[in-house]
Amino acid sequence: MDPRELKARLQARGVRTEPPAEGRRGGAGPAEGLSLRMGGVEATVPASAVFTRSSPFLLEGEGRRRVLKWGGRQLAEVEIPEAPLFYGLRTEDGTSMRKLALRHSASCLGSTVLQRCSRSPRCSFCAIDLSLSSGATTAVKRPSQLAEVAAAAASEGFEHAVLTTGTPDREEAGLKLLRDCSEAVRAAGLKVQVQCEPPRDPDLLEELASVSDSIGINIESWDQRIRERATPGKCDRSSEDYLRCWRRAVELWGPGEVSSFLLVGLGEDDRSVLEGARVLAELGVYPFVLPLRPVPGTPLGEKSPPPFSRMMRLYERVASIVQRAGLEASRVSAGCVRCGACSCITDYTG
Ligand code: SF4
Known part of the structure; x- marks a missing residue:
């Protein structure tokens, strides 16, 4: 099976593992799941959400090299990447x-510089609190701490980082922490994508632009009704x-170095995803279309991602929109578009 198709199928159904493999259960980004490598494609794959219990995919074996089975039939050999030395x-x-x-992913490091969010009610898919309450992370990352981590990561081959943040009460304070962390990580040798909400004053972005290579400003859904329900x-x-x-x-930052998530599976229709992708791409913003990742413990934790067939249809149509706009993931400096592990869109756009 084409590794891109396999990745889309795995992200739609998740994978069961025997014996259990270690994965993430909270936080930002690929907040639940396993990292897998298959045929040169890197993927984050749901592995502990409720819907994965009925997945036809089973990962068997010990150690890093595992056998992926589908309905008892061997499909592929996949690799669980080594944990980084840092x-x-x-x-x-x-x-x-x-x-x-x-x-x-193999070249990408991620950190949530502020692991708390003042937004209420919470976005229905967000797991920012879960890793903090489990003790897996710290509430606030100091720039000097991230500089040390980035230097260690760079020395073992990491090339870029995505720095996200919860939204604090005081917007300027949140952007200042993101700015200082980005400056520190960049000085340690990694390219940086910062991700934040749109500030009230767009000129506040200037400070961030001076210390980062790329930015994600994520609207999540193009459908206003869905935004009001999922990200109130x-x-x-x-x-x-x-x-x-x-x-x-x-x-x-320049065309392509700006991106926005368009989450699929919140109740929107294809037309809204495609319209959002078209408007974004024409602005020079890369529409990072990705399937909903339901995380246990969040309001959407019992849901399932959208079907594979829908995602394939959207990937193909969004890829042609992106290509017509002249945007190329392979030229992006840092962050989700360069990494691409949570979506197949960059596997299609190149
Ligand atoms: S696409 Fe890559 S950088 Fe973005 S959240 Fe997923 S794993 Fe992290």
């Missing part, structure tokens, strides 16, 4: 580096606020 190190202040940043706390930012910030961001 997971075993501590910063000068004694903090485990694993609590500060995680491997997102963020709805004080209108679609006009997003448009203003994307335009300013493209001026500051």
